[in-house]
Amino acid sequence: MTLTISPAARDALSGWLDAQKALRNASANTLEAYRADAVEFVAFLTAHHAEPQGLAPLARVTTPDMRAWMAHLRREGLAARSVARKLSAVKSFYRWLAQREGFEPTAVLSARAPKFQKKLPRPLTEDAARAMIDTVGMQSQTTWQSARDMAVVTLLYGCGLRISEALGLTGRDLPLGESLRILGKGRKERIVPVLPVARRAVESYLALCPYPMEPDAAVFRGARGGPLNPRLIAKATEQARMQLGLPATATPHAMRHSFATHLLGAGGDLRAIQELLGHASLSTTQAYTAVDEVHLMKVYEATHPKA
Structure with a gap:
């Protein structure tokens, strides 16, 4: 899938990442993972709706859109843990974007991550x-x-x-x-x-x-x-x-x-x-x-x- 997103969406992502760095002191690796996950989500919406996803279309994301995205990730072979991680990044982005743009992000925030077995720590004796x-x-x-x-x-x-x-x-x-x-x-x-x-x-x-x-x-x-x-x-x-x-x-x-x-x-x-x-x-x-x-x-x- 070609990672194509609109300039407005790119600017929003940049602002969100700056906020994550300033407020949460997120590491460079964490910020890069967040960026990649959110960009992939916006690129999916662009392909899914066959039109650029500016701020207005991003605010209109629906529950079926979220289901289609997660189904796409599973078809790509991603494990449930990886899907859950990507969903967490997208939710973080939408919380920030909804507060800035003044829309209701319920469809995104109510999306449920797939269940997975948490790996237990492996301590030494x-x-x-x-x-x-x-x-x-x-x-x-x-x-x-x-x-x-x-x-x-x-x-x-x-x-x-x-x-x-x-x-x-x-x-x-x-x-x-x-x-x-x-x-x-x-x-x-x-x-x-x-x-x-x-x-x-x-x-x-x-x-x-x-x-x-x-x-x-x-x-x-x-x-x-x-x-x-x-x-x-x-x-x-x-x-x-x-x-x-x-x-x-x-x-x-x-x-x-x-x-x-x-x-x-x-x-x-x-x-x-x-x-x-x-x-x-x-x-x-x-x-x-x-x-x-x-x-x-x-x-x-x-x-x-x-x-």
Whole structure:
């Protein structure tokens, strides 16, 4: 399908994306995904109605239009999860557009996403998480880079940070104290405790790092002194999991999942874990209860004295 949209629709999409960036602090990757999904929707309407979709036609979208679009996506082979993601982007665009242009977006906002089975997080065991941290430190050729990689992964597991949050730390965050102020997704601020083991890992790295720690500079540096590329941590983690015989799901983000799951398994409060992770919705955190139930069932099946 040729992605053809009118200048008016293109300008509206640009304004919406600017608003998403300003109000939600959306990342470049998120904005690009939003843009692609919304452009595809408008292009579909252009082909579906055989006419350019300016602002007036966009305001007249009907329930049958929405059904036709989602049916088209399924015929294209998109999974239910992908269709739901695209619908979410289109709804966001229409909320913004309806408020700006003063029309009723019910047909779009009432469209129901197809049901799909949510993927559960894949945490590591406690022993595997510790082994991952140690083994990550064996992947670099220099001592300071090994200490750097270990410090980053320790923060992911020990503080539940996202990789972007760990790599977003600057000299102003040093020295690490007993807690750390993190500005996460959507500019949501949270305070996370910093365990002694995480402080020691960062201190060990700082003692070896050959670059000065200016207040505005990234704490974690690449080989040439610039901000560390997250792909390097992903590569070190991949090499470590292969050496340890861990599954492909043992990624940097799995360390954050492991942090939450192990806290929950130790009796942590779900609301407190939500705050530590920076989840906007408790339903996101509740996925970990399902993970813990799976673990409990495995323990039960392995240890229960069967008759």
